[in-house]
Amino acid sequence: MTAVPPALDLAGLDDLFTADELAIRDSVRELCRRRIDPYVADWFERGEVDDIRGLARELGSLGLLGMHLQGYGCAGTSCVDYGLACLELEASDSGVRSLVSVQGSLAMYAIWRFGSEEHKQHWLPQMAAGEAIGCFGLTEPDHGSDPGSMRTRARRDGADWVLTGRKMWITNGSIADVAVVWAQTDEGIRGFVVPTSTDGFSAPLIKHKLSLRASVTSELVLDEVRLPADAMLPEVRGLKGPLSCLSEARYGIVWGSLGAARSSLASALTYSIEREQFGKPIAGFQLTQQKLAEMYLEYSKGLLLAVHLGRRKDAGTVTPEQISLGKLNNIRAALEICRTARTILGANGISLEFPVIRHMNNLESVLTYEGTVEMHTLVIGQALTGLPAFR
Amino acid sequence: MNIVVCVKYVPDAQADRGFDESDLTTNRESVDGLLSELDEYAVEEALKIAEAGEGEVTVVTIGPDKAADAVKKALQMGADKGVHISDEAIRGSDAFATSLLLAKAIEKIGAPDLVITGMASTDGTMGVVPAMLAERLGLPQVTFASELTVDGDGVTIRRDGDTASETIIAKLPALVSVTDQINEPRYPSFKGIMAAKKKPVETWSLADLGVDAGAVGAAGAYTKVLSVTKRPPREQGQIVTDEGDGGSKLADFLASRKFI
């Protein structure tokens, strides 16, 4: 099962992985080959994933959902395993990887890390199995990069909590069974576990997207949503709650973005060898070879950085600034690779018959979510200079 | 129900496969190998039967050190334990010796209710080992199953031929070889991959099986590869222009190649 042309491991980077890590990668690749690749261009074109709940259950039965969490029905793999899985999923489509990231690294992670024992027992096993889908509501219509100024509020009413506000651009929102919602309270920002069947909760779909079309993106409307006292995540207070979840998901993007890049690079490589102009394959022109060589270099460097951060994360030594380095570098490199690949395909580069423009458009979302390029630049700037330049 | 599945470690068909120049055996060292795809169907079928009731699935392979990977893949898919038969003297064995070793190993594992194999290996593609093995074990040989049901003390299979499908029944214990039509093999789940690390695998030598070195390997082989020739380069395709007679031209072409 070598779905990837051997030439794409020119640098021999597979040496960096153990046999079991490669086995995990093979299984994800096989799931994508059977269950996603044949359909995803059509899902993207229609802006709708067929039987998304069935897909979630299959992702769950492989062990992909919350895979690097321990206990509660989660697979308990390493972070490098998780990274490899993100890379393979995103080589199929960033939308499917987003479904998995939000479920595992945002919604499940928040409950696993900050929830009560009852939250964990109730939600995690069904979320790991893909029976229940989760979403993560932080961004608001008027507050994106600066979530600390959020306006969604949770107020006490007797023992109950009552939530009011709006969240925007929420992945999985309209299909979710449970939403982890962050809100202002008298004691700072707190997280809430909100069953989406609760009165006053609705999640209309966001339409007119030209990116991540094979992913559900929604608005969350919280209109006097009354929750029992124990709906609050007890173990964290303040912005560090959502930020530590984002750090988890960003780590997945460090790897995932390279998947979109690899798929585009593979497409461009095959195409350039088959396509003839001026009497020879366009791959035989120096200008094309320069593009291919640059793409490959950036891809390899990105993968080295991903492996390094993965090993640090498994050792428990990775810092948020290091993950910012990875996200910033790899998403930019991946987007550039997709754009260059698109030029190699000429007019076919804009067709959904090839994966390239789909990846390219998807990465525009990935560039923005989980911290924009500017935000990660400021994080690194602050780490280097000690001077915060956010405001 | 105790099931033994015989699996083979073969060179990856996607890679550049070749023969060892010294003795014209399949080159297994320089090429990446894997569990023969046709054997995945056998593993899957065994797992389905075991999961439907009580049962244990043991996989057996013969091959060099790297062949342990084939056993490992089957364990990751869900088999319970593995046996790896490995001995320098086995190199160059033919189907006759292979079936002898498998028979000895299966006897040592303990009389299973069912032995399942693939229909052929993807490298040698001879497809004779299942029949030889059944003969050696004294079991009914129920080959080329594209459907298999186990009920009570018997098995029923469907064997699809060119013109008709046969239904064949046999009493257990039996040996069944399965085709690539029988199921869709699973890929290992993450839990399967992690659980496989703790599953028992035994490595047996010729001495463990009580087999004489002279009975196997090139020395004991009944067949010998005399020469190998590289496959000729692919010829240019032939374009048939339909001038009203496209159908008959196509039929003539197929007939000339003995396809019809």
Ligand SMILES: Cc1cc2nc3c(=O)[nH]c(=O)nc-3n(C[C@H](O)[C@H](O)[C@H](O)COP(=O)(O)OP(=O)(O)OC[C@H]3O[C@@H](n4cnc5c(N)ncnc54)[C@H](O)[C@@H]3O)c2cc1C
């Ligand atoms: C498809 C998709 C799915 C998403 N899924 C989720 C989800 O599941 N959950 C969730 O909570 N959110 C989600 N988001 C939201 C995402 O995290 C935000 O879009 C992101 O944080 C940016 O916020 P914003 O869009 O409000 O942009 P803004 O914050 O308004 O930024 C606009 C521009 O201004 C720049 N900017 C802002 N502040 C500064 C500054 N101080 N210095 C320099 N430049 C600055 C930004 O970098 C950006 O270029 C999703 C977004 C998309 C597109």
